[in-house]
Amino acid sequence: MNPVDLRSDTVTRPTPDMRAAMASAEVGDDVYGEDPTVTALEQRVAELLGLEAALFVPSGSLGNQLGVRLLVRPGQELVCDSLAHVARAELGAAAVFSGVTFRTWPATRGRLDVEAVRGLISPDAGPYLVSTAAIEVENTHNFGGGTVQPPNQVAAVQELARSHGLGLHLDGARLWNAHVATGTPLSELAGGFDTVSVCLSKGLGAPVGSVLASTAERIVEARVWRKRYGAGMRQAGILAAAGLYALEHHLDRLADDHARAKRLAEALGADPVAVETNIVVLDVRDAASVAVGAAEDGVLVSALGPRFLRLVTHLDIDDDGIDHAIKVLQPLV
Numbered sequence: 001m002n003p004v005d006l007r008s009d010t011v012t013r014p015t016p017d018m019r020a021a022m023a024s025a026e027v028g029d030d031v032y033g034e035d036p037t038v039t040a041l042e043q044r045v046a047e048l049l050g051l052e053a054a055l056f057v058p059s060g061s062l063g064n065q066l067g068v069r070l071l072v073r074p075g076q077e078l079v080c081d082s083l084a085h086v087a088r089a090e091l092g093a094a095a096v097f098s099g100v101t102f103r104t105w106p107a108t109r110g111r112l113d114v115e116a117v118r119g120l121i122s123p124d125a126g127p128y129l130v131s132t133a134a135i136e137v138e139n140t141h142n143f144g145g146g147t148v149q150p151p152n153q154v155a156a157v158q159e160l161a162r163s164h165g166l167g168l169h170l171d172g173a174r175l176w177n178a179h180v181a182t183g184t185p186l187s188e189l190a191g192g193f194d195t196v197s198v199c200l201s202k203g204l205g206a207p208v209g210s211v212l213a214s215t216a217e218r219i220v221e222a223r224v225w226r227k228r229y230g231a232g233m234r235q236a237g238i239l240a241a242a243g244l245y246a247l248e249h250h251l252d253r254l255a256d257d258h259a260r261a262k263r264l265a266e267a268l269g270a271d272p273v274a275v276e277t278n279i280v281v282l283d284v285r286d287a288a289s290v291a292v293g294a295a296e297d298g299v300l301v302s303a304l305g306p307r308f309l310r311l312v313t314h315l316d317i318d319d320d321g322i323d324h325a326i327k328v329l330q331p332l333v
């Protein structure tokens with residue numbers, strides 16, 4: 001039996017039908033703007049998000065970094081919550097490549113709270129303090145445990161940003177999950193942000209790829225920076241075809257991942273109400289030893305802190321996999 005791999009929704013393998021779509025994709029040189037499948041994917045994502053234009057990039061990290069690059073100048077700061085992927089898990093890329101500093105607010109389960117943001121920002125800070133240039137929001141929130149951001153807080157943060165002339169970047173790596181969990185249209189979830197990045201290689205199950213969406217003008221600039229970072233891709237339609245296939249066939253089924261995550265949480269004594277999408281966070285006595293013990297019985301989970309265990313459901317986990325994970329994990333947690 002293959003291991004039941006709950007470490008992340010990035011571990012999925014392309015299905016036979018997805019591979020067939022990739023193999024038959026029409027391609028061209030995308031650095032010349034001549035790959036019809038990449039162009040179709042960019043147009044499709046822009047349309048779904050209600051934005052003017054989009055750019056195919058190899059990873060969610062690059063989507064975020066291009067968004068930050070467009071909104072924040074060197075020596076300015078981006079503010080976000082302390083568990084945000086862009087601050088915690090992109091290896092300081094915003095500092096290394098864009099000269100951007102961060103300040104962060106603490107957030108329970110990554111949930112947005114406009115008062116925390118209001119207390120942190122310092123727009124137009126003059127010659128002594130770092131000026132805030134943009135605010136970043138993550139929806140759903142990965143390290144928060146798949147949290148869907150409350151719409152009233154998103155609206156309030158957007159109003160705050162507008163009133164101070166600040167940019168807004170949305171890390172929507174799992175925006176698809178927020179859409180399926182709430183029924184809110186993607187264009188509404190992406191509305192009001194200046195730049196939005198979404199991932200195709202997480203819950204949607206494509207092997208590679210993310211998309212940055214924004215105004216047509218910003219995407220022209222992002223295209224230049226993508227090439228400058230060495231991420232201009234040639235016959236990338238083979239990869240974009242997987243993304244188009246995933247949007248067509250793997251979006252609605254995210255509801256199955258959400259139901260399985262809830263079942264897992266319930267069986268392992270976590271609060272199923274806290275499980276809003278496909279991520280289960282468990283507070284255990286010794287996360288590392290639970291991970292090692294589970295791996296011995298073919299269940300892989302992530303120990304992301306001394307007590308912090310993360311389990312993620314996805315396309316390659318079925319009901320039998322959940323049953324096995326419950327059997328193995330119950331005595332360990």
Ligand SMILES: Cc1ncc(COP(=O)(O)O)c(C=O)c1O
Pocket residue numbers: 010058059060061062064085086138140141142171173174199201210
């Ligand atoms: C919320 C969030 N944003 C961005 C990323 C980065 O994506 P990638 O691994 O494709 O760079 C991840 C990856 O897990 C993520 O969870």
